[in-house]
Amino acid sequence: MLEFMDYVQSAFYAGSRWNTDNSYASLTAATTNLLDFRTPHGVRLHVSSLSSPNFATSYTLGNKGVVDGSFSFLFSNLGVKVASRSSAVYLGHLVRGYRHLQELRKPEDASAWETVVDEKVVQKRDALLYGRMYLPGSTLEALYLRRLSPSRLLSIRAVSGAQLPHGGTLLAQLQNDQGKYTTEYLCSTDSALLGFRGLYNFGYDPRDENSQLDSSAPAHPWDHKSGRLSVGAEAYFSPMNKSGGLSTGLRFTTLPVHTGIPYTMTLTLNPLMGNLSSSYAVKAGSDLSLCTRFDFNVYSYESDVTIGLELWRRESSTAWARKMLRSAWRNAPRPAGESTFVSSDFVMKQQDATGVIKARMSAAGKASLLWEGRVKELLVSVGAGFDMKSATRALGSVGLEVSYSS
Template sequence: MREFMDYIQSVFYAATGWNRDNSYSSLNATSDALLNFPTPRGLRLTLSSLATSQFATSYQLGTVGIVDGSVSYLYSTVPLGHAIAQSEKIPLPDLLRSYRPLAELPRRAEEGQPEGGLIKDGLAYGRLYLPASMLEALVVRRISRTLQFQLSAVSDQKLRNGGTMLGMVQYDKGRYAVEGLASTDGGLLGARALYNFGGDVAHLDTQTQPATTNGNGTGNSERERIFGRFSAGAEFYYGTLNKSGGMSVGTRFATLPTHKGTPLTATMTVNPLMGTISWSYAVMAGSYCSLASRMDFNVYSYESDWAVGMELWRKRAAWSINQELEEVPTPVNATPERSFQEKLELELDSPPLPLDTAEILPPPESVAQLNKKERSFQAKMEWRLDDPDVDATVPATNENDDDHDEQYSGVLKARLDQHLRVGLLWEGRVKSLLFSLGSSIDLRRLDSPFRTLGLEVQFSA
């Protein structure tokens, strides 16, 4: 489960128009969320609050052998009063969903937004861990619409030199993004770059729009084809103190929200120095199910690793509908009750006038033709029927709407790797409390398979 402070940071980036997904470091974000989700340990309670539109606090208390906790503060120069901070009202997909489709790139040329100009948007975040007395801090500063500076630091006696500091400069042009970083840990210097092509990138600098439906059905073929974005990037880093370096290259294909078919994301990353090749594939099989798989292979040792993951959502309507059905009053029978005398004479008091049902109801053949509906090409490819009661002329609604989010009551996450290690996590909401119950299981040790077991409870206001 995402922590409250991470949720507030995402609200800040959305309010300032910064796309966190347009970075090489986020290339495998979807598959990592489905396959590497953390399982809680012990009991942990978190109380958070958006005290003002620009200030948020969070207090955490836990026990894993010893009692520990943390205190967090966040300040934003941008008012975040529009954020839904109450734990009973926050849409569960915003906190719990692992598969997140890519957001479309902004069309700055069409909107007439200037590339330059100073922006004073900023964020400051600090967290103190107790009783370890470890302190972490984050400062984000927007310099322009395309340029951002970020500084993070950690202070701990266990670290070399008592702590470390990382500075990062990010330049996001939409079509491409470049990052430069420097760290005090080993004198590390690095650079990252990501370039996008295909999909919505072709419309960034033009006023052209996608083809519309015509009499020959061209619009249907455009709607049925896979519409996505390709991304390719690389990273290089070098330690000036230990005289060692590294690099990696990667590519990704992901469908965009305008794609009417099944959302999917496929990535491949290569580390030529270590000889490691990694493939991952994630698909949102439906509104209630997401699947992911990953394969790692090393060309030097011929070792391979694999992992599969699943995310299954629970419908809220599964229990609320039964309650509504019980509350629906039984319809009153329109047929008049016969008297005792009429029952003996086998006749009605005043029989209704005969109606010619043939003039009112269509013949059975016509009803069958009306109910029969040709499936779309996408539905035939997915071996399913079209969604009921949906008119093809009416545009599909966005699944991120509030009404759609209310149908979720919880999610079950599971993963399995080649070492027969299983991770299970059940997350949801009970009244005003958000909970996360999970366990890590080792099937190779059946005498004591449960390696970790924990429960986390969050409340925010």
């Protein structure tokens, strides 16, 4: 489950119209969400608040061997308009599951970002500042996001701590999204690391209106109406260590207009390390997703197969309808004595989930089970890890996380 600050950051991306799915870093997002989910360790409590659309705070207290915690703040000049109460947050926005990719869109015109202030034309640049202090180690984490233009995003991440090498590290990343393709440039103070990422989408070009396919023509499995094929790569090099890395991958995923069962196929390769990974994720039903992944190393011939599932449990239509009607009746503005009517279509479209179960198991005997959902006014995550091939430590770890936000 996303922490509250990550949830607000996602709202910032959406509010500034930045597509987080159109990048090489998110190429395997569907598989990662279904198979690499995090299970809680120990007991942890989160208390958060969105005191205004521009400012949020969060406090965390945990007990993983020793008492630890953190406090954080977030500020954005872009007003974030999202539900903040833990009882009202849409659960699907907090739990990352199977990803439905949307149609590509071209960058906005620069004129759309211009406003007039004191008779001067000023270009709007949305920004976000986030800071977090971990206790008792006093490690500091910071993030700065800034939209430089309709197609560019600058992010600077920093970590500072006495126990870290050289006292900390800083990572700067410049992303360029043209819809048809994206590029990313990275620079880190850790070993003077330099990196580049790129992603190219075949087929439909959102910048070219003439590239639209004839609506009367039959849809082809590879055209932009039913699915999208994307190919990308990344490379990085450290002149201090005289070492580097390289990886490449491709993905084909169906789009929401696809009339069949939604699915995503990915293939990634790291030629220097010899790692090959292929995955297949499918949304088998409205509340069920399945995923398999095969990992193989061409040098050692080691391999592993991981399978996982995600099962959502929805509120009954009657219970959800009552909740939405009560909420709309309380919040809808109306003159005294005048009633408010809420259509059943609105009620059904907003039907939320009460919880989700995630499970995974690998051929190596590692397994994990996680339940996340809402209990009254609280958001709860309960998970456990298992080692099926260990007779002495079959139960590896158990954890509970409770979150409340206002």
